[in-house]
Amino acid sequence: MGIEQKLGNMGVVTTTLENTVNWARTNAMWPMLFGLACCAIEMMSAQAANYDMSRFGMEIMRASPRQSDLMIVAGRVSKKMGPVLRRLYDQMPEPKWVIAMGDCASCGGVFNNYAIYQGVDEVVPVDVFVAGCPPRPEALIHGVMTIHEKVKGETIKQYAEKYK
């Protein structure tokens, strides 16, 4: 084990508070169990046996927004669903992140019409866009890893400014 070698016989680890907080946040980031359309099926595939997203600390899908950190917008967002989506986002406790999964959530996809928001960033702030129609489970996992990278780079100064 690498960490034991680094520890030696001292029994202590020195690190920064930011690193610890970000490490904890990335390794227990609970997504909300919230599927909209086709992408939700691929999101389920990513959770199931073959792709197994729990390898990245993502196995617990929470059905309640109040218990989740990450919203995966999996599918097209219609004009009727938009306000509901916003309310769900508002109900999530801070810190929270959003993945726009698939082309419809990212930019409207093939549905350039009256019924669909041309990108879910019109409704909620998005951190990571995942391309594909629908994206393969690997692509979703890559999106999740990307958001982990983003979280690992956050600093306390940024938190303070965000919630000022």
Added chain:
Amino acid sequence: MTQIEQVSIEKFKHLVSERALTGETMLLNMGPQHPSTHGVLRLLLELDGETVVNCIPDIGFLHTGIEKNMEAKTYQKAEVMTDRLDYMNPLGNNLAYCMAVEKLVDLDVPVRAQALRVILTELQRISSHLVWLGTSGLDLAAMSMFMYCFREREQILDIFELVSGQRMMTTYFRPGGVWRDIPVEFEKVVRDFLKIFHKRVDEYETLLTKNPLFLDRTMTLGKLDPALALSFGVTGPPLRASGVNWDLRKARPYMGYEQYDFDVPTRTEGDVYARYLVRVQEMRESLKIVEQALNKLPLGPVRSDNRKFVPPPRSEIGVSMEALIHHFKLWTEGFSAPKASVYAAIESPRGELGVYMEGDGSPKPHRVHMRTPSFDNLGVLPHIVKGALVADLVAILSSIDIVLGDIDR
């Protein structure tokens, strides 16, 4: 962004009983974000304690405007939209759409393409039933069903990826045939799948069919009377579980289904358990069809050679002037369909999936309407959940197997 509308009870007074107005019964929203509604369905429930008095489905949260969008696209390009209708059954949607176009412009499909369409739609039926079995197992707290079913589903998706390059939204069937011929390893991969899948269905059945917990949660629940089912236009497994032997593959055969030997599983109980049994049996029947179709897969072209509607192969374009012209015309302008209206229907995993199409002499359809099975099957829900508990409502809803993309379009 529009705000959530505050609705007073006056607006839906006629839908709930009088006791709801006095506060004797409780009105409760289930959805649009709920793990057991299988999508974004909102059910407005009137509850007396834990018993459902009234259930009012509110749909439209996934309204996509697919039918309208198709009017702005040529016949070839509009097909891409059909994949996203019923996203558990993209190939079935392609098939219904292609059949409608073929009927409209009077286009023949080669026998090899017909057999390929049968094989792939039956595999799609299995994969759709697997998602249903996995998620409804999850609703009834049988978590392992989800893992097992998705394991087998991945194998089917690998087959789709092999033939078309995409896992879900394949658009593999095209008017006049299929996109391209299958790769050589196709037959081996499908046979491997058939070999293991028989045993896997047995495995699912040992987990659920005689499991006392599962029986308690499903038997005698959500009884659907055949007369009620017929009056609501219910089709597919819910209808067959109520004792009506109606399957379009037998009743109005298409794509050469009449040459395959298979049974239509029916039950007479009409409850949640009967629907489960019918679907599991249907998976076995689908395996039979795939095996037969694979055994006598004819050789020959996979696309019609009517160059007015089907683009020529790439090899012809370099050597034939006509081929180049046809290619150019088909991919810029598209083909024109006569002024007529047609209806083509298939038996999708959920029931009768029909496409009504109206041509107006131009390369774009004047109107495309989908008769989607989930929409009609959901209509019967308020009638079969009356008197059930909220926990049973989840089981009944999942047993109808709705897909919201299919309902809202």
